[in-house]
Amino acid sequence: NCGFVAIVGRPNVGKSTLMNRILGQKLSITSRRPQTTRHQIMGVKTVAGIQTIYVDTPGMHQMQRDRNRAINQFMNQAAAQALRDVDCVVFIIDRDRWTDEDDIVLERLASVSAPVIAVVNKVDRMKDKSALLPWLSSLSQKREFAAILPVSARHGTQVEELEAEVTRHL
Ligand code: GDP
Ligand code: MG
DSSP states (O other): OEEEEEEEOSTTSSHHHHHHHHHTSOOSOOOSSTTOOOSOEEEEEEETTEEEEEEEOTTTTOOOOOTTSHHHHHHHHHHHHHHHTOSEEEEEEETTOOOHHHHHHHHHHTTOOSOEEEEEEOGGGOSOGGGHHHHHHHHHHHSOOSEEEEOBTTTTBTHHHHHHHHHTTO
């Protein structure tokens, strides 16, 4: 029994931090500088005989607009291909703000048939937890999500709940 999970989101939302938290190892590189992760990084976690393969998916925030250029077609296809065979997608945003790059990532997810879990990360930075409510309601308008979970990848808050939600879709 095994499953593939893609972790997507614009640079700096905490994809690598979340993956390291889940896998409990320094697997992917985290940095304040965007695009430290240039290649796909995978990690496997086995719990109760279920193997879950997590893939940190960079480059989703860039949509190559000029479709006549072969290189752009190639890059768009590569990004789409990465999401074709997954069982579940974890879409991460930063509780700080929604940006145009978040929109591009979401646009890419439009054709994904696997369930998408939305994660609002860095909630440790949120002094007023009631500020979460507008986030949850605006996210739920953007598309259908299997779940919307506030987490702190850095502190591990609600990360086990996220893993449980992921496991539900494998
Ligand atoms: P990625 O580009 O999406 O892989 O993002 P990273 O995992 O490299 O994280 C970008 C920055 O955000 C780093 O400085 C992390 O330490 C920080 N960060 C990630 N998750 C959290 C979190 O839950 N809380 C806080 N306060 N910072 C975080
Ligand atoms: Mg990263």
